[in-house]
Amino acid sequence: MKIRFHKENIMDIQAEIEPLFVMHRDEGTAFDLTKYPPDTDWKMYKKLCDLGLYRLYTARTPKGTLVGYVGFTINTFMRGASYTIAMNDMTFLHKIARGKGVGYKMIAFAVEDVEQEVDCVSLSMKMGTPHELMIKRLGFRSGDMVYYKEM
Numbered sequence: 364m365k366i367r368f369h370k371e372n373i374m375d376i377q378a379e380i381e382p383l384f385v386m387h388r389d390e391g392t393a394f395d396l397t398k399y400p401p402d403t404d405w406k407m408y409k410k411l412c413d414l415g416l417y418r419l420y421t422a423r424t425p426k427g428t429l430v431g432y433v434g435f436t437i438n439t440f441m442r443g444a445s446y447t448i449a450m451n452d453m454t455f456l457h458k459i460a461r462g463k464g465v466g467y468k469m470i471a472f473a474v475e476d477v478e479q480e481v482d483c484v485s486l487s488m489k490m491g492t493p494h495e496l497m498i499k500r501l502g503f504r505s506g507d508m509v510y511y512k513e514m
Contacts, residue, residue: 366422366430366465368472373408373419379429387455411436418449420473422456422465431456431465433473437481447481454488467497474501 373380385401411417416438422431434452439445456466470486478484486503488494495505 365425366460366468367425368469369421369423370476371419371421372412373417373434374405374412376419376421376429377403377405380432383429383432383455383457386457387453417452418473418477420469420476422460422469430460431469433470435473435477435484437477440483446483448483448485449477449481451484451486454486466494467500470497471501 381401381403384403388401408417416436418435418437420433421429423429433454435449436452437447437449440448454466454470456469460466474484474486484503485506486498487509488498
């Protein structure tokens with residue numbers, strides 16, 4: 364399967380990406396979102412896009428079917444306003460495209476583009492998944508651990 368990678372505006376593909384958001388949610392995240400109905404905050408995505416603070420990179424089949432995405436918010440570091448950072452909002456690859464190197468290529472494509480406009484790129488991945496070696500091959504190192512407590 365030959366996959367093509369693109370930089371797209373998330374607002375242009377809302378209806379197309381929403382089913383993948385549901386798949387992503389149902390696979391599990393750091394938060395148990397399955398107890399909540401899908402309710403993507405499209406108003407916030409629009410604000411971020413309008414301000415030029417959101418980047419979305421997609422993976423598509425030759426026929427144009429969306430099979431994956433990597434999203435980043437772009438911001439300054441709160442305690443260093445001249446330091447810009449791309450914070451990973453989400454990363455997902457449909458099961459039909461996994462195990463073929465597509466995830467690595469998709470993330471590499473996204474990082475290569477977004478790193479042209481920031482000082483740092485931050486990626487987050489679910490713990491217990493085999494992504495660590497792939498991320499290190501892309502030049503990332505581990506940093507902070509993040510803990511969650513749901514109410």
